[in-house]
Amino acid sequence: MRLTSEAGRRVLPLYFVISVTTLAYGQEDLLAKLGKTLEKDPGYATATFKSTRVINSQSIETLSKGNLDFRISHRFGRINSGSYNFFGLDQATIRLALEYGLTNSIMVGVGRSSFQKTFDGFIKAKVLRQRKNENGLFPVSITWFSNTAVSTLKNGDVTVDGNSLYRYSFAHQLIIARKFTSALSLQVAPILIHQNLKEPGDKSNDTYAIGFGGRIKMTKRVSINADYIYRLPDYQNKLYYNSASMGVDIETGGHVFQLHLTNSQGMIEQMFVSRTDGQWSAGDIYYGFNISRQFKLRKK
Amino acid sequence: MKYLVFLFYTFLTSIATAQNYYSAESGHVKFFSKAPLEDIEAKTTNVKAIINDSTRDVAVLIPIKSFVFKKSLMQEHFNENYMESDRYKDASFKGKLTERLMLKRGERKEIAVTGQLTIHGVSQQRMVTVSLKKEADNSLIAIGKFNVRIADHNIKIPTLLFQNIAEVVEITFDLNLKPAVQL
Numbered sequence: 001m002r003l004t005s006e007a008g009r010r011v012l013p014l015y016f017v018i019s020v021t022t023l024a025y026g027q028e029d030l031l032a033k034l035g036k037t038l039e040k041d042p043g044y045a046t047a048t049f050k051s052t053r054v055i056n057s058q059s060i061e062t063l064s065k066g067n068l069d070f071r072i073s074h075r076f077g078r079i080n081s082g083s084y085n086f087f088g089l090d091q092a093t094i095r096l097a098l099e100y101g102l103t104n105s106i107m108v109g110v111g112r113s114s115f116q117k118t119f120d121g122f123i124k125a126k127v128l129r130q131r132k133n134e135n136g137l138f139p140v141s142i143t144w145f146s147n148t149a150v151s152t153l154k155n156g157d158v159t160v161d162g163n164s165l166y167r168y169s170f171a172h173q174l175i176i177a178r179k180f181t182s183a184l185s186l187q188v189a190p191i192l193i194h195q196n197l198k199e200p201g202d203k204s205n206d207t208y209a210i211g212f213g214g215r216i217k218m219t220k221r222v223s224i225n226a227d228y229i230y231r232l233p234d235y236q237n238k239l240y241y242n243s244a245s246m247g248v249d250i251e252t253g254g255h256v257f258q259l260h261l262t263n264s265q266g267m268i269e270q271m272f273v274s275r276t277d278g279q280w281s282a283g284d285i286y287y288g289f290n291i292s293r294q295f296k297l298r299k300k
Numbered sequence: 301m302k303y304l305v306f307l308f309y310t311f312l313t314s315i316a317t318a319q320n321y322y323s324a325e326s327g328h329v330k331f332f333s334k335a336p337l338e339d340i341e342a343k344t345t346n347v348k349a350i351i352n353d354s355t356r357d358v359a360v361l362i363p364i365k366s367f368v369f370k371k372s373l374m375q376e377h378f379n380e381n382y383m384e385s386d387r388y389k390d391a392s393f394k395g396k397l398t399e400r401l402m403l404k405r406g407e408r409k410e411i412a413v414t415g416q417l418t419i420h421g422v423s424q425q426r427m428v429t430v431s432l433k434k435e436a437d438n439s440l441i442a443i444g445k446f447n448v449r450i451a452d453h454n455i456k457i458p459t460l461l462f463q464n465i466a467e468v469v470e471i472t473f474d475l476n477l478k479p480a481v482q483l
Contacts, residue, residue, distance in 0.1 A: 029359075030350050030357050030359035030394070031359040031361060031392055031394050033350065033359075034348040034349070034350060034359055034360075034361040035390075037325075038348060038361065038363060038390075039346065039363075041363065041365060041389065046376060046379065046380065047376055047380045064372035064373070064376075065372070066372075067373065104372075182384075182386060220380070220458075221381060221458060251377075251381075253377070294373050296370065296372070
């Protein structure tokens with residue numbers, strides 16, 4: 001075979017180019033090849049908040065499966081109560097709670113508040129999760145929360161047909177959150193509170209409200225948090241105020257310390273959404289903290 | 301004569317293309333750190349590895365988020381606070397065997413591998429000794445361990461937690477590589 005034709009002269013160099021590139025292909029970056037074979041990361045946003053609470057409000061976070069969270073929440077007295085009460089530190093209300101992750105998306109909890117000697121029980125579940133991957137994205141995480149509270153305070157004033165249903169109250173909310181960056185997370189939550197017992201000034205047994213919350217991480221383990229709950233005008237009891245709080249989260253391994261200033265003394269929804277008695281502008285501010293300690297009860 | 305060159309060249313390039321690959325779709329990688337308060341241990345089976353016996357090239361890739369801890373909170377902190385796995389998704393090793401495998405079936409050999417270990421986006425030149433054994437079915441078992449000083453990869457430990465986390469983490473691996481002509 002003699003490659004003398006015009007076509008042959010053109011084909012031969014082309015052949016060399018192709019075979020040389022095949023040779024080069026053998027030296028191709030192995031790491032890049034491996035990258036293509038990796039399973040795709042589902043791309044869920046994690047740790048939108050450090051804790052299951054922003055401050056008073058529930059965050060979208062739930063406990064992981066088998067994790068028990070022992071929470072001690074504390075609100076001192078009002079800062080404007082003067083030096084005689086050591087600016088509120090002489091008094092305190094407390095909520096002790098045990099909360100547990102049944103699955104990675106469903107948690108339950110029980111708590112006892114010293115304020116009005118109230119027991120509460122709740123369930124909280126992740127409905128949808130923020131994610132971003134090759135197949136698309138979902139911009140927010142959505143968590144549902146419902147609780148029931150019962151006050152056990154001995155009360156001579158109220159006599160309601162010999163039964164104690166008036167002691168019960170309920171809260172429901174959908175929490176919608178987005179982790180915008182690794183540092184900034186914001187959430188908004190439509191809330192419904194139903195109180196069986198109407199108080200003076202209540203327009204209804206129900207209070208509809210919208211909760212807002214957010215955090216900005218200052219370092220990997222410290223963040224500044226704030227939450228605000230706006231009661232819809234048709235349901236506002238003018239004797240109470242909208243709850244507003246700000247504070248700091250400090251995470252140290254299994255603990256999260258939340259230190260904050262708030263105008264709410266209660267630590268469950270039926271207390272701080274519809275029964276916040278302090279007014280920031282008047283100096284009715286409570287200093288408070290939440291301590292969360294998680295224990296792993298079940299091995300994976 | 302031209303015909304002969306043509307033929308020889310075709311033969312040569314086809315040899316070069318048919319490389320002797322060994323690839324691992326999975327394996328076990330574990331890291332362990334002993335600290336006064338509690339031992340920290342995590343495992344993953346999501347390991348991709350490849351050895352090109354012809355060029356002695358080696359590559360290993362592990363997605364950081366695939367590491368599983370006993371405590372989920374620890375896993376969250378590992379990803380969020382230490383490894384920043386949203387930014388630095390994978391740990392990788394890219395290097396070369398210092399000699400060809402040349403293994404008979406059933407034979408075991410220790411071969412050093414040199415190359416770049418990349419963790420938390422920081423690459424370090426490392427030499428790791430791997431024990432390689434060729435099985436009866438021609439697959440390759442690669443076992444080894446090495447230490448990583450976490451400061452070398454710019455992973456910071458806050459002073460508050462210093463007692464809880466060791467500065468050096470031991471990494472053990474165990475990969476089963478199957479022969480493959482192409483990846």
